[in-house]
Amino acid sequence: MLSSPLLALAGVGGAFSPASAAADSIECRARELHFRSLVIDTHVDIAQRCFFEQFDMGRRDAEGSVDIPRLREGGVGAVFCAAWVPAKLSGASAVKRALDLLDAVREQVRLHPGDLALARTAEEIRRAHRDGKIAVVLCVEGGHAIDNDLAVLRSFAVLGARYMTLTHFADTDWAGSSGGLVGAGGSKGLSEFGREVVREMNRLGMVVDVSHVSDRTFADVLETSAAPVMASHSCCRAICPAMRNLTDDMIRALAARGGLLQITFHVGFLSAEYHAAMCAVMAEFESRSRIRNEEFGDNEARMLRQDELLRAEMVREGKLPPVNWEKIVEHVDHATQLVGAEHVGLGSDFDGAFMPEGMEDASMLPRITEALLRRGYADEDIRKIVGENVLRVLADAERVAQETAAGASS
């Protein structure tokens, strides 16, 4: 966009207006702040596109939300790429899917060495950023992907996975899930083996991700984990009552132990109105989705984009309400008012969920910085929210791992 304050001062487009000049100076200041910050998105589902469709991240695509050009336009410094394993897979096929997805992302890093760099630690993320590259951090979504075997967990860590989401839409043998997109959520917590998984993740320096877990599992994780934990992509239940979101008490408990709530952009977790409408039409949505997706086999990337078209259709039919991107800022603000800017961040779920209007892809992220600035947030707090907090939590996880190793050898 042209530098409108200068145009206004030069008298272009009408008389000089101090109010519009001030407004436009916020826009300029926001861009400057955003592009000098290390912006981190802790949950992106690009792995499916890379694996199922051989999508090349170097190409700017008209579909989906994430590729290198759009990450660059959005000023993104690091992106956590999730190896999401659907709950319908189990045993060896779940392990295999996680390995395939991790490999698909690693291959993209290999093919684009000038733009992408694999990062395992906070320092490696900073180094990639200094080198002008986008740091790619691997992670696993769905604890069933370890097939009840700590050896598999350790192998994921060796491959570079820096967090694991303990469940997806269904309980695992050792951890309870908050359930699907709608619904009441389960009451199961962590089993003794589940606690072992958490302790092993602590020892490996992997962050424990509590998005998708039941409230009981959340409490059990906080009780068990020696390191701060993260909800990599969840919202505030006080604003939208989906069980995938955290209550104010949960957010306070997470923050009290140094943890982090990464606000997600999925419309069904942002908007109470959308969530209620989706609960009412879920059966219809699922049956229409099933018919359309029959031909796609297990291509999760394709199915998601078909479902996105179906959602748009149901919005046009008046069965689902549209949701605006500014809802994201409402959730960020609610959590920040509650526990401070040190415990809040962004985990979009791009390419894995339905995005609100105005935040369809990664190039639009600077809008969030601008919106926070307009709400009066200090530059330093915005820098924490858009990325620095994640580096702190990663560094804490690394410190706990080192202390555990030192304790074991002394």
Ligand SMILES: [Zn+2]
């Ligand atoms: Zn998820």
